[in-house]
Structure formats: C-alpha cells, structure tokens
Amino acid sequence: MTGLKEGEERVTLDLLTKKMDDFARERDWERFHSPRNLLLALVGEMGELSEIFQWKGEVPKGLPNWKDEEKQHLGEELSDVLLYLVRLSDVCGVDLGKAALRKVELNALKYPVNVDGGSKKQEL
Template sequence: MTDYTIKELTDMVRAFCGERDWDQFHNPKDLAIGISTEANELLDIFRFKNAEEMMGLFKEPKQREHIEEELADVLFFVLRFAQMNNIELKHALETKIEKNAKKYPVEQAKGQNKKYNEF
C-alpha cells in the first residue's frame, strides 16, 4: 500500500482531466454536483440493507469493488473541486477539525452521536 500525499492525488486528477481538456467543463457548480451525485451513488449501495447486510457488502469482492469505486469517484471530485478553485485541502480540513473540536468538546461528545446543539 502506498501513502500518497494530497498533492500527488491532486496531480493525478489534474493530469487525467488535462489530457481530456476538461477544465472548460469543471466550474464550481458542476464539480459540486459531481461530489453530490457520486456521494449518492455510494449511498445507494446501502439502500434497504439492514446492519448485517451492509457489513456483508464489504466481504463480497464485487460489492466491495463497487463501494471502493464510488468512494473514489467522490474523492476525485473533491480533489478536482479544490484544485480548480485553489483550495488547500489540508488547511481546509485542519481548520474544520479545529472548529468541530470546539463544537464537539470531548467531555460532551465522547460516546455520543448527538448534534452539537443537542448537548
């Protein structure tokens, strides 16, 4: 297993799209639609599955491959959105985690699945 940096992953996506001259189509709206659409394709895999069936999907090679592909599609659009709009993902993620740490203090959030305004 190789650990790629965000930059390496972004460069892969940039090269793929560059070779196909797709910059012209990748405006913020359409890339955000791509993120949402692919996230929903991932969600659809789990539709009508109970807890046991959901976990079974990961053990069945074809289903696992499907999950991995839809997850990769989401990541592709996230990386592409950030790349096309000069968003540094590491900074964005660190900043958001810092904000979430304040919204979800460990003392209140540990072992809870409540939203921050329900504490």
C-alpha cells in the first residue's frame, strides 16, 4: 500500500528539484539563484517558520490545539524552507538525498544505540 490516491505522483527530492529548476528557469530567476542568495532566502524563511512558534511555548506532538489555519500556515512555511533547501543543494551540486542518508549513517556511528539501558537522550 503506497498511500497515494489515484493519479497522484510520489513526491521525491528529484521531483522537487526538477520543479524548482523549471520554476526558476520559466521566470528567468536562475541568475538570482546563487548559493549565497538562496542561503539568505532560506534563513529568511527559517525566521518566518520560527515566528509561528515564537510565543507558543512548548507544544505537544501533532499540534492538537492548533486551528486548521495555523497548521496550514505552518505547512506553507515548512514548504518554503524545504524548497529553498532543495534549490540550494541543486545549485551547489549536492545530492541532498544521498547526503542525508550518509549523515544518518554517520550519526548512527557517532550515537550508537545504548544496549545498557542508559539514557537515549542524545542530540543529532
């Protein structure tokens, strides 16, 4: 079971990379998409994402007390961050999917599972 509805395509990093490349090319924005400019835009979007949580304190997983509009806004800001990250990695020639998998493997080596029953609270 894939969880996809009929006619839906699976969202992959490759698909997002192509869509962002097409989007930029169609608008002649490629000349503005230097690594520096994309990074600054990404940081700006991270700021907008941070503002959503700024005065809420700790929130429970799943955001059960949030209104639908708040969750939709959160999804839009998360998407902005993801799309700029995907675009930045593409412009820099980094395969983000492979880099992320490699980082998970490195983290597994750096933070092995503690079989002694000790604390599992470790930062990535």
